[in-house]
Amino acid sequence: MPNTTTAFLQKWLNISDYDLALNSDFEHEALHHNVDLTRKYYALVVKSSIENTSYNYNLSFMLDSYRCIFIFNEYYDLDSFLAQLAPNQLVGIGTPHFDLSRTIKEALEALCFSIADAENPIVYFDSIKRFNPLINSNLAYPELRQFFDRFETLYGDTILLDTFWASVLNNHNFTKTAHSLHVHRRTVEYRLNRLHELTGYNPRNIVDCIALISAYVRWRTKNLSLLLNELQSISDSMLPRDRIY
Numbered sequence: 320m321p322n323t324t325t326a327f328l329q330k331w332l333n334i335s336d337y338d339l340a341l342n343s344d345f346e347h348e349a350l351h352h353n354v355d356l357t358r359k360y361y362a363l364v365v366k367s368s369i370e371n372t373s374y375n376y377n378l379s380f381m382l383d384s385y386r387c388i389f390i391f392n393e394y395y396d397l398d399s400f401l402a403q404l405a406p407n408q409l410v411g412i413g414t415p416h417f418d419l420s421r422t423i424k425e426a427l428e429a430l431c432f433s434i435a436d437a438e439n440p441i442v443y444f445d446s447i448k449r450f451n452p453l454i455n456s457n458l459a460y461p462e463l464r465q466f467f468d469r470f471e472t473l474y475g476d477t478i479l480l481d482t483f484w485a486s487v488l489n490n491h492n493f494t495k496t497a498h499s500l501h502v503h504r505r506t507v508e509y510r511l512n513r514l515h516e517l518t519g520y521n522p523r524n525i526v527d528c529i530a531l532i533s534a535y536v537r538w539r540t541k542n543l544s545l546l547l548n549e550l551q552s553i554s555d556s557m558l559p560r561d562r563i564y
Contacts, residue, residue, distance in 0.1 A: 325380045327352050328390065328419075329553060335420035336554045352378065359393040359415035362426040363400075366409040366433070376400060382549055386430075388423055401441065409433035410441040423550060428454075431540045434481055438501060446488065453536045454543070463518060463534040468541075474517075482510040483522055484535055491523075 327348055334341065341356070349356050365374070370384045379389040391397065393415035404410065411430025413422035425444035428451070433442045471477050482500065486507065489495040497504040511522045520527040 328380050331419050333554045335418050360390050361415040362413040362423040363389045364411045364426040364430045368407050412443045414444055427546045431543050450536045453533050454540050458533045460530045460534045464537050467538040479510050479514045
């Protein structure tokens with residue numbers, strides 16, 4: 320049985336999902352949990368490599384055994400919270416909304432792009448939202464996407480793919496990409512040349528780069544629908560008598 324905070328967040332999520340009207344009971348419950356419904360809130364999702372990791376923050380609930388969702392008001396200073404996270408924890412952060420469901424979904428999408436071995440495994444939805452239309456677009460390169468699925472098994476890691484992605488985020492400026500990865504510029508050039516050799520797609524060619532970006536985005540978000548379904552199941556687990564109409 321969920322604790323009172325989890326139950327409250329579950330109700331809030333259900334209200335957001337189905338655009339239900341608030342009643343005075345829920346508003347009083349929100350005040351009890353120090354939630355000001357006149358403010359926007361944003362979600363932060365942490366994925367730990369250890370099951371059921373505990374955190375020192377109350378307004379949160381577990382999506383599954385490894386992913387915990389935290390809710391912060393738009394003025395909350397995250398630095399103290401982020402400082403308690405272990406280096407191996409992946410983080411996705413949504414943008415502030417009145418719609419709780421929307422910011423959680425954004426945070427889950429951002430989490431898909433968080434890389435364990437990166438210098439900074441924290442990804443903000445704002446940094447990747449321009450790629451969102453590619454997730455469900457008709458611009459698909461299934462053979463390339465499938466190759467990405469096998470990449471770690473074939474070559475031991477995904478460093479070539481992640482270097483390519485870093486170059487995309489840095490607008491193909493190799494100097495900035497090298498700085499963000501803490502490697503030499505020539506290392507970036509070597510990795511991109513190697514990716515070209517392995518895939519047949521040249522990251523420096525605009526048409527080939529579009530194919531690589533599309534395949535990378537689909538590869539990174541391949542489990543997003545499963546996460547969204549988990550979130551929906553939490554919302555839908557509200558009993559009819561518990562819903563706010």
